[in-house]
Amino acid sequence: MMKIKSILLTINALILTIFISSCNNTSKNSANSESEVVAKDSVLAKKLQADDYGMKQYVMAFLKSGPNRSQSDDEAKAIQRAHLDNIKRLAEKGVLVMAGPFLDDGELRGIYIFNVESIEAARELTETDPAVKAGRLIMELHPWYGSAAIQELPEIHQRIAMKDI
Numbered sequence: 001m002m003k004i005k006s007i008l009l010t011i012n013a014l015i016l017t018i019f020i021s022s023c024n025n026t027s028k029n030s031a032n033s034e035s036e037v038v039a040k041d042s043v044l045a046k047k048l049q050a051d052d053y054g055m056k057q058y059v060m061a062f063l064k065s066g067p068n069r070s071q072s073d074d075e076a077k078a079i080q081r082a083h084l085d086n087i088k089r090l091a092e093k094g095v096l097v098m099a100g101p102f103l104d105d106g107e108l109r110g111i112y113i114f115n116v117e118s119i120e121a122a123r124e125l126t127e128t129d130p131a132v133k134a135g136r137l138i139m140e141l142h143p144w145y146g147s148a149a150i151q152e153l154p155e156i157h158q159r160i161a162m163k164d165i
Helices: 002-023 040-049 072-095 119-126 148-160
Strands: 056-063 096-101 108-114 135-149
Touching: 040 108, 056 119, 056 148, 072 096, 072 119, 108 119, 108 135, 135 148
Parallel strands: none
Antiparallel strands: 056 108, 056 135, 096 108
């Protein structure tokens, strides 16, 4: 449980750092004084369903190694391709705002951040994942409170990714 809390804190800090640095791009071109006031964008806040703190509720999924990882290499590759296609589909629908693998080859395989308001809605989405259906992955779901701005990441990602998944 401590490891998950540590991961959540790290993810929150990373997202906040990315968001703050992207916001600071405009101030780099100006006098960058400490008394400078950031213009608030109530239209964007409303579009992103942000609260007064610029935050909103999501559901975070921890993707963990599942009980059935004994597929042949070809089967595992096909499941992985279908898993990636599903990620792309969910992102295009706007219900998946962040996804990615952990790189340490441990029990925790990756994360999803769903732009939904309930565990039940996220569970329905995880059940569409071919790797979950095959038993290669299981999902542990948690309500999560994070920056409403992360909803903009899929669009930004499309602009910077030179290759498609």
